[in-house]
Amino acid sequence: MDLRNGLRPLGSTPAEFEQDLLSNLYYRRGTTVESASAQDAYETLALTVRDRLAARRARTAAAHYESNPRWVYYLSAEYLLGPQLEQNLLYSGTTDFAPAALKALGFDPAEVAALDVEPGLGNGGLGRLAACLLDSLATLDIPAVGYGIRYDLGIFKQSFVNGEQVEEPDDWAFQGDPWEFPAPDDRHRVGFYGHVGPDGWVPGEQIDGEPSHLLVPGYGTETVNIVRLWRARACEDSFDLRRFSAGQYAEAVEQAVKAENISKVLYPDDSTESGRELRLKQQYFLVSCSLRDIIRRFRFRNHDWADFPAKTVIQLNDTHPTLAIPELMRLLVDEEKLDWDQAWSIVRQTFAYTCHTLLPEALETWPVAVLGRLLPRHLEIIYRINDGLLGEVRSRFPGDIDRVRRMSLIQEEPERRVRMANLAVTGTFAVNGVAELHSQLLTSTTFDDFATLWPDRFRNVTNGVSPRRFVRLANPGLSSLITSGLGSDAWLRDLSQLEGLAPLAEDSSFRSQWRSEKRRAKAALGLGDPGALLDVMVKRFHEYKRQQLKLLHIITLYQRLRNEPGRFGVPRTVLFGGKAAPAYTAAKSIIRLINAVAATIAADPKASGLLRVVFPPNYNVTLAEKIIPAADLSEQISMAGKEASGTGNMKLALNGALTIGTLDGANVEIRDRVGAENFFLFGLDATEAAALRRSDYQPRSYYDGDAELKHALDAILSGTFGGVGQEVAHSLLDRDEYLTLADYRAYVDAQDEVSAAWTDQERWTRMSILNAANSGFFSSDRTVADYLDRVWRATPVRPA
Ligand code: CR1
Numbered sequence: 001m002d003l004r005n006g007l008r009p010l011g012s013t014p015a016e017f018e019q020d021l022l023s024n025l026y027y028r029r030g031t032t033v034e035s036a037s038a039q040d041a042y043e044t045l046a047l048t049v050r051d052r053l054a055a056r057r058a059r060t061a062a063a064h065y066e067s068n069p070r071w072v073y074y075l076s077a078e079y080l081l082g083p084q085l086e087q088n089l090l091y092s093g094t095t096d097f098a099p100a101a102l103k104a105l106g107f108d109p110a111e112v113a114a115l116d117v118e119p120g121l122g123n124g125g126l127g128r129l130a131a132c133l134l135d136s137l138a139t140l141d142i143p144a145v146g147y148g149i150r151y152d153l154g155i156f157k158q159s160f161v162n163g164e165q166v167e168e169p170d171d172w173a174f175q176g177d178p179w180e181f182p183a184p185d186d187r188h189r190v191g192f193y194g195h196v197g198p199d200g201w202v203p204g205e206q207i208d209g210e211p212s213h214l215l216v217p218g219y220g221t222e223t224v225n226i227v228r229l230w231r232a233r234a235c236e237d238s239f240d241l242r243r244f245s246a247g248q249y250a251e252a253v254e255q256a257v258k259a260e261n262i263s264k265v266l267y268p269d270d271s272t273e274s275g276r277e278l279r280l281k282q283q284y285f286l287v288s289c290s291l292r293d294i295i296r297r298f299r300f301r302n303h304d305w306a307d308f309p310a311k312t313v314i315q316l317n318d319t320h321p322t323l324a325i326p327e328l329m330r331l332l333v334d335e336e337k338l339d340w341d342q343a344w345s346i347v348r349q350t351f352a353y354t355c356h357t358l359l360p361e362a363l364e365t366w367p368v369a370v371l372g373r374l375l376p377r378h379l380e381i382i383y384r385i386n387d388g389l390l391g392e393v394r395s396r397f398p399g400d401i402d403r404v405r406r407m408s409l410i411q412e413e414p415e416r417r418v419r420m421a422n423l424a425v426t427g428t429f430a431v432n433g434v435a436e437l438h439s440q441l442l443t444s445t446t447f448d449d450f451a452t453l454w455p456d457r458f459r460n461v462t463n464g465v466s467p468r469r470f471v472r473l474a475n476p477g478l479s480s481l482i483t484s485g486l487g488s489d490a491w492l493r494d495l496s497q498l499e500g501l502a503p504l505a506e507d508s509s510f511r512s513q514w515r516s517e518k519r520r521a522k523a524a525l526g527l528g529d530p531g532a533l534l535d536v537m538v539k540r541f542h543e544y545k546r547q548q549l550k551l552l553h554i555i556t557l558y559q560r561l562r563n564e565p566g567r568f569g570v571p572r573t574v575l576f577g578g579k580a581a582p583a584y585t586a587a588k589s590i591i592r593l594i595n596a597v598a599a600t601i602a603a604d605p606k607a608s609g610l611l612r613v614v615f616p617p618n619y620n621v622t623l624a625e626k627i628i629p630a631a632d633l634s635e636q637i638s639m640a641g642k643e644a645s646g647t648g649n650m651k652l653a654l655n656g657a658l659t660i661g662t663l664d665g666a667n668v669e670i671r672d673r674v675g676a677e678n679f680f681l682f683g684l685d686a687t688e689a690a691a692l693r694r695s696d697y698q699p700r701s702y703y704d705g706d707a708e709l710k711h712a713l714d715a716i717l718s719g720t721f722g723g724v725g726q727e728v729a730h731s732l733l734d735r736d737e738y739l740t741l742a743d744y745r746a747y748v749d750a751q752d753e754v755s756a757a758w759t760d761q762e763r764w765t766r767m768s769i770l771n772a773a774n775s776g777f778f779s780s781d782r783t784v785a786d787y788l789d790r791v792w793r794a795t796p797v798r799p800a
Helices: 014-027 038-067 085-091 097-104 109-113 125-139 241-245 254-263 277-301 305-311 324-335 340-350 368-374 376-396 401-407 420-426 436-446 448-453 467-473 476-486 495-506 508-524 547-563 585-602 621-630 648-654 667-674 686-694 699-705 707-717 726-734 740-759 761-773 780-792
Strands: 071-075 144-149 157-161 164-168 180-182 188-192 195-197 200-202 205-217 224-233 312-317 351-354 365-367 417-419 430-433 458-460 533-538 572-577 611-614 633-636 658-661
Touching: 014 038, 014 097, 038 085, 038 097, 038 109, 038 205, 038 224, 071 125, 071 277, 085 205, 085 467, 097 109, 125 144, 125 205, 125 224, 125 312, 125 467, 125 780, 144 277, 164 585, 188 277, 195 376, 200 324, 200 376, 205 254, 205 277, 224 254, 224 277, 254 277, 277 312, 277 324, 277 368, 305 312, 305 340, 312 340, 312 780, 324 340, 324 351, 324 376, 324 420, 340 351, 340 376, 365 368, 368 376, 368 417, 376 401, 376 420, 376 448, 401 448, 417 420, 420 448, 430 436, 430 780, 436 448, 436 458, 436 667, 467 476, 467 621, 467 648, 476 495, 476 508, 495 508, 495 761, 495 780, 508 621, 508 761, 533 621, 533 740, 547 572, 547 585, 547 611, 547 707, 547 726, 547 740, 572 621, 585 611, 585 726, 621 648, 633 648, 648 658, 648 667, 648 761, 658 667, 658 740, 658 761, 699 707, 699 726, 699 740, 707 726, 707 740, 726 740, 740 761
Parallel strands: 071 144, 071 312, 144 224, 312 351, 351 430, 430 458, 533 572, 533 633, 572 611, 633 658
Antiparallel strands: 157 164, 180 205, 188 205, 195 200, 205 224, 365 417
């Protein structure tokens, strides 16, 4: 018998699923029906589902081995994978079996499902995008591996104490993680510090990277890819028995603790630079382990380095994994003994870079002194790459010293630092932004000099989201309605088919079913009055995203309600969700003020039934899947020219929320597709905002010139909301870096249009359906197809 192909197929009937569940409970969990806890049942269910995907994984791996394809490797410091159970049930076709099987064994399916913990290994959009792209890569049958870090502690858990954000550690795998396959025997050794000798780098410290992987199934196909996550481990000999015997217990494990700190915690920053050496260590750790693994996989079927770029594309998700560029140079030159030019040509054909920001402060730089101490050989390599770059600049632009200074990989003032984004642009064949506007702004501002030197390197790939997770799993009711409207569920693999819903916007019975799905989702959220407009702003807290603008609008509505009820508009529930970086004081002040305003309004009987502000803590993927289906209005109100793309905007539009937004990021493309008449546009565009910023902007003039704005800010200043938030008002009046006051009037007026539109429910529903119908473009399947076409050039391989 050929054991390689002799895998016993797992059953595909409910009875076989039940049998496997029982057998796993006994043989793998080691317990019995009588003594099993809910946790035992959950872990057993996970194993039973995972086995079905693992069988597909084995077939996928065999097909990949057979065809020796071109691989897409995605390097990302963050993955926000979301809850695994519901997804894996759906993708393994066992959603309907599980509850019955659990009940047959005496368990409560809802209690068991509630034990599924989402691995929060990311901060926000960048991490969730990585997860959506992996989903689509598998769905499109592309041979791909995601590489990341298996942080012990994910993004912090947020709670509110007296309205203030409090952070607690997220020990997500405390009970173990049944979805993971650990491979402790497959470690890679990683060096740090030390010096450069005649034969290359001699590290002064070493640790191990231990991999584990999670399965990434494709939807409606056999392919199952993987995401491989690295965990830092002390090397075997790190335990100091001598010290232990002398009673120095803490010192005995010091080395081990230090080593394992590298993958201890996800840095909770979002779009802000962090200068911590440990973070640089994390980045190198990820890069070193992943490259070694990529090379090992290349060697299964290939021998010649010249073939490496044809078989490999490595996508750098932002600058966090940029050290992969000097690391691959080091491996090729120092270890494989290739000459510099050949190595550089391989590197330059292998890597591609996605930039996710427009905030100058989010462009990573590392002090030369820190990088040189931690990775002395890499610094030498970076210098040599810089020599080549600056040589090219000087020969193209003789005498243009300013240009040389701007483009250098090394910033000189006020402190010598390595510019990671410049390194990423220099060491890759493709650089992309994440929405049309963002990509334009990258070549006209952030990377203008590089775009002049290498115009062909730059391109756009607009972000997208997984319709499986953010429509089918998040919103099963609406999904069934869409399927019945379109006559098939093929839209789940080809989201452009949603266009077929457009004619149904004219069908009053379809509209009424659409409305009831919205109401059902609101009721499920526990938002009592389903007649109130649910106005949703969910995203990380950052001043550029302007939660403070939404807050000023709420205060204005509240003041109208008390003083000028005729101008109030329609009943609204405003829902906020999101976390602020723990050290970001200004963002935390905004959170506190929102909670204070919410409390003041809640305590006022005049507001009852008309205006409510809710702010459930700890916004994450799990919560997003509950909130997004219920939303009527999607707040996308960043200062134009600052939000690279946004992806929440896409999720909300796909679920039938109407957008109120600025011409920023992917909002521009959403509006183009859903139609200007189905989108509430307001405010300065990117050109106007940049011009106003450059001029002598006086926020106080807006305060002086607008009675409602003045009234709202005065209320904060005079302590109306529990005396909280004066610093927010002062910062707006004195600095207002993101032009909140300049956009206030346009925003409030646009909100009045929203209220007017809401009074005509038939019209609103029509607009809602058209938003979903015309948002098919924002599937991450389309994003991956664009990457394949513009960057990756890999082709599908289907398991037999
Ligand atoms: C951007 O702010 C974008 C996502 C995904 C974020 C957001 O506009 O949608 O990336 N950037 O591309 C980010 O998280 C650290 O940078």
